[in-house]
Amino acid sequence: MGTAAAAGLSSKRFDLTDGSTEWFREIPLNGTRIMQSFAFDNTNKHLYTAQLMPGGLILPGETQTYTAADRSKNGDLCITRLDWQGFIIGRMYLKGFGHGVSIGVEPSGNSAYLWTEIDSVPDSQNDGYGTRVARSKFVNGAVIRPDSYQVTRFDPVPGSDHNTVAVDPVNGRLVHRYRFNGAWKFSLYDLTSFKAGTFAPLATIAQPSALTDVVFQGYTSMGQYLYTLDGTAYTYDSNGKQTSTSNTYVTSVDWNTGTVYERSLSKAGESLFYREPEGLAIQIPDTANPAASRLFLGFGSEASLTDTDKKASFYFKDLLV
Template sequence: MESVTSGLSRRSILRCVGGVAAGTLAASLAITQEGTAAAAAPSSERFDLTDGSTEWFREILLNETRIMQSFAFDNTNKHLYTAQLIGGGISLPGETQTYTGADRSRNGDLCITRLDWQGNIIGRMYLKGFGHGVSIGVEPSGGGAYLWTETDSVPDSQNDGYGTKVARFKFVNGIVIQPDSYRVTTFDPVPGSDHNTVAVDPVNNRLVHRYRTSASVWSFSLYDLASFKAGTFTPLATVAQPSVLTGVTFQGYTSMGQYLYTLDGTAYTYDSSGNQTSSSTTYLTSVDWNTGDVFERRLSNAGQSLFYREPEGLAVQIPDITNPAAARLFLGFGSEASLSDTDKKASFYYKDLLV
């Protein structure tokens, strides 16, 4: 998770390397925002956020015990990739000591788990010094995939590491990599920015870059994926983060066609006796790339029967790669069984009504 009100802590960037159940209405349709946009994205259908959500997986285990931060799909090979911060007490190959969970958060150390579409774990790799994992992207390649993540992590005022650049690397099972690895291609589309994250539109082969340029200025830029890979950082569109997302707990984003989708919300909380002290709120928002305006914002009740329910990640799945019109908008949740069984599990729900 990521608070959009956290203080800025950044370093100078000197180089560029070419490389639900139907929800309750939370805001009316076609909300006017002060968001700005440049250039244009071709018109397309959008996901109807009032559509009910279908459960895909409920409370499956990942490689790490900490909460899932984000996920993305390899729609060609039918794989699911998830990102988590590494847990405390683990010593990775090449390390001479164990680290606490706080150490891992500060350094931005992530575990990427690969699963098949039956929920079975089929691989993992570790990223040291990359970031917080609020969003990741996947680019299929043959029988495997390249991953897009943040990199060159720097701690913020809360001592959580966030990326200052963008990375692309091939998923290789069982390895540990750092930002300076020969396996990693680093990109610096907005020098001096922090809290860099990325997502991929798998239908239109576009990359979304979210970043912060000051303590209160957050933006999203949309790129042609091939052009970005070639080091051409000319956005198809750039929008300011809408004001309805100010002060919320930002939990993820994705894009398909003309629309950017964001996820925000918090988890249920309990007292020491197990009595619920607050509800879990999850909001989905769609933003028009052409105007920067919020089109729709809805409260989601997907997964509301989970004991612990924290929204964590958005992604687009194409169940049949030959039929992009059957795309699904997926919401992810981290959960735990009880106050005493706190190992985090992952649950996934989707909407598939395009209008």
Template structure:
């Protein structure tokens, strides 16, 4: 944390700077039906009532548009973020600059690589991939492979979302397309849309979120090595819990036996800049074996941010020699004021495993 009175206890400090407080807790246990090819071994879970620590507050990324998702390379101590490309950017090989709406419709993404001090150390561009709802990172040798959605198709709102899954090596300064030679594409659920992925770095598993029949949302959990080999036999598949119906879904991740999701929207303001809403950011944990919601809690992490839109979840392992000491990270996009709308990114984490 930054600029805090360290004479206070850690728990007091956490409560002051954006943890979940007793007055704002909301627990909901909803039973859902899950179809599982095999039981997912039991594991510890993150306690969602644990107050959140601040890691970075309002750091700059490569683009001025809001961060959509993020993921960690825990081996090389890198943070990767995904944003839609801003309007007016002319990429190598392009003959014209496109508007922000064009970039959204096409599903054009910017991936920024940062070190764990918050400095930008690389970027690459993905044309025609999707919205960037969630990404995954797979460390390999001296670099890393990224997992994203791909083969973007615009929806009714003219926002592009992936219909397949992609794996490619991060290459600083490059521009790639779904059919680029660097990209391996996977189609685990043919005819699905709104595909996205996340990685459980502790257990080397991949989560695939997708929609079928235009309305049915599901999550499938795979062994990462088997998925890469083209064997699409999930360890478990769960239907998106009913408690997430009608909310603004903002990301997910997984560790062990639990799937974690985040939903919510940004603060609203009146014409004079007065805040007219409070936090509606919720974290939810779901049991992979039953599909039941284990815990759902209101989060006030980053409460004092201006704008404050939740954008993504990811698992960080601070010490690769001790994967059991993992952190559940929550990201936010924000802006300085009603007139200064260039987006920045902030990150908070929970580390109490029970």
């Protein structure tokens, strides 16, 4: 699990045993598909969420409807932009991009560039996952495809699959998670260099063994530490009685060594009826004071077993030690 280079990173870390504070509880996004991930534009105070597209939706340029299974297989994503009061202020669609396990955001003027996976290929479960990385500007109402002129594609690890990305907004870095020859890895890059096509990682680490037999649900990074999220939704019996408790874990991994520093059970949003962990991201509430950053956990939720209107809830930790 060694590093590809002596990263020499040093920073404070989030105390994962500290309690979580609720930010938004069960805000609506877009229809019947659960949120997969999210990221912040801290400059413009926007929140971007990623979902797989629902079935039955016909986009501009399409001549037929597609089922939800079709959308999953193709890797069709819906990106929703919200303000920091939780109101939807924009939406765009990415066709053939991937599953949306993690996204990144790079502010640009009064909008932002999205960092995502792209060139989706279906796996054995017929879910599409990206084989490369993409950067594309958010344009409200746009529908873009991998060959669209608005898209810049990157191939930092040729032959890899399950590509996803996240952005460390405090230090200007990009994280790339991927699978290569069956092994899961994370690489950390300088964002500016990566944009220029220089794929020289500051560090590359193997996914720790503690995360081998879990349902992986997202990641982010700040400074010296990579943070990951895993777990599943509550289960219920035929009478609607909850039969499980939280198995949501947040883990910190040292980029310098590739080893787990801390792994902590999270009870954030424990009272949600449906509660599936979906994504991590770094928020900087005041860009003049990036030292006061927050580690956000996202949860997909719904009001009942028969409710198809998916919502999202967000909680944060802010104790840096």
